Amino acid sequence: MKRRHFLSTSAAAGVVGSVSHARNGPKDLRRAGFMGIAKAGKDLPRTAKLKVAGDELRILQFTDIHFFCDRERFGEKADLQTVDDMKRMIENTSPHLLAITGDLWSDNPRGQGQKFFEYALEKITSLGKPWLFNWGNHDRLDDYATAQVTLTEAKNSLYRGGHDGGNYRISINGDDDRQLMELLCLNTTTQGVQAGQERWLTMQKPAASPVLCFLHIPLLQYDTVWQKKLAKGIFKEPVCTYGEDGSAIAKLKRFGDVKACFCGHDHVNDYSGNWDGIEMVYGRATGHAGYGANKLKKGGKLITAKLNDPKKNCTWKTVFADGSDWSPE
Numbered sequence: 001m002k003r004r005h006f007l008s009t010s011a012a013a014g015v016v017g018s019v020s021h022a023r024n025g026p027k028d029l030r031r032a033g034f035m036g037i038a039k040a041g042k043d044l045p046r047t048a049k050l051k052v053a054g055d056e057l058r059i060l061q062f063t064d065i066h067f068f069c070d071r072e073r074f075g076e077k078a079d080l081q082t083v084d085d086m087k088r089m090i091e092n093t094s095p096h097l098l099a100i101t102g103d104l105w106s107d108n109p110r111g112q113g114q115k116f117f118e119y120a121l122e123k124i125t126s127l128g129k130p131w132l133f134n135w136g137n138h139d140r141l142d143d144y145a146t147a148q149v150t151l152t153e154a155k156n157s158l159y160r161g162g163h164d165g166g167n168y169r170i171s172i173n174g175d176d177d178r179q180l181m182e183l184l185c186l187n188t189t190t191q192g193v194q195a196g197q198e199r200w201l202t203m204q205k206p207a208a209s210p211v212l213c214f215l216h217i218p219l220l221q222y223d224t225v226w227q228k229k230l231a232k233g234i235f236k237e238p239v240c241t242y243g244e245d246g247s248a249i250a251k252l253k254r255f256g257d258v259k260a261c262f263c264g265h266d267h268v269n270d271y272s273g274n275w276d277g278i279e280m281v282y283g284r285a286t287g288h289a290g291y292g293a294n295k296l297k298k299g300g301k302l303i304t305a306k307l308n309d310p311k312k313n314c315t316w317k318t319v320f321a322d323g324s325d326w327s328p329e
C-alpha cells in the first residue's frame with residue numbers, strides 16, 4: 001500500500017493498575033487534541049512499576065505493527081509473520097520489557113477497530129513479557145474509554161494512560177525497590193505532541209531519575225538532526241511530525257534528565273541524532289502488513305540501559321528475527 005493512501009485511510013516484573021465512561025468518536029477526540037479523554041478510576045494506580053534484577057535494563061521496541069492492514073491483499077499471513085518475528089526477537093534478546101510504540105492495529109473501518117484491538121491485545125499478551133503501549137494515529141476504535149480500561153487490566157500491561165489522555169509514567173526499580181530510571185509514555189494522538197500533552201508534562205512532578213521517553217509521532221527535532229547532519233542511519237522518507245511545533249523538547253527538559261526519545265510512525269526511517277542533549281531515535285518498523293517492507297527490512301529496536309551507571313546512559317541497535325542486528329556506521 002502506498003503511504004499516501006495508507007495515511008488517508010486512515011512481572012517477572014512487578015507490574016503494579018483506569019476507568020472512564022466517556023464515549024467519544026475519533027472526530028471528537030481529534031478536536032479535543034488527544035485520544036481518550038477519560039476520567040480515572042479511583043481504585044487503580046496512575047503509575048506502573050517494573051522491578052529489574054541486575055544492573056542492565058533491556059527494552060525491545062516494536063513499532064507500527066499494523067495488524068489488519070491490507071488484509072485484502074495479505075490475508076492473515078503478514079500478521080502471523082509479524083507475531084512469529086516478535087517471538088524470535090524476544091528469544092534472541094531476552095528483554096525485561098516490550099515497548100509497543102503505536103499503530104498496533106490499522107484504523108476503524110466500518111467499526112471494526114474493536115475487533116482489531118482485541119486481536120492485537122491477544123497477540124501482545126501471548127508474548128509473555130511486560131509491555132508498555134503508546135497510542136498511534138492509526139489505533140482507532142469507537143470506545144476509547146473502555147479500551148483504556150482493557151489496556152490497563154491486560155496481562156503484563158504497564159499501560160496507565162487512562163487517567164491522563166494516554167500519557168503516563170513507569171518507574172524502573174532495582175532489587176531493593178529503589179527507583180533507578182523512569183519511562184515517560186506520551187500520546188502523540190493524530191497530530192504529534194500538542195498543547196494538551198505539553199500541559200500534562202508541565203503539571204508533572206519532575207523526574208528524580210534519568211528518563212527514557214516513548215512516543216509514536218516524532219518530534220520536530222527528529223527532522224532537525226537529520227537536516228543538520230547530526231544524525232546517523234537510514235532516511236528514506238520525510239519526517240512526518242504533523243502539527244508539532246518544536247516546543248515539546250523544552251517541556252521534556254523541564255520534566256527531567258531525558259536521555260532519549262524512541263518513536264515510530266515513519267516506517268522507512270531508522271536513524272538517531274542528538275539535539276540539545278536528548279537522543280532522537282527512530283524505532284525499526286515491525287509489522288509486515290504496514291508499508292515499507294520493500295524498502296527496509298522489518299525488525300525491532302533493542303535498547304539497553306546500564307542501571308549501575310549513575311548517568312544511566314543507554315545504547316540501542318536494530319534487531320531482526322533471524323538473530324542479526326544493525327547499527328549505523
Ligand SMILES: [Fe+2]
Binds near residue numbers: 137
Ligand atoms: Fe503512525
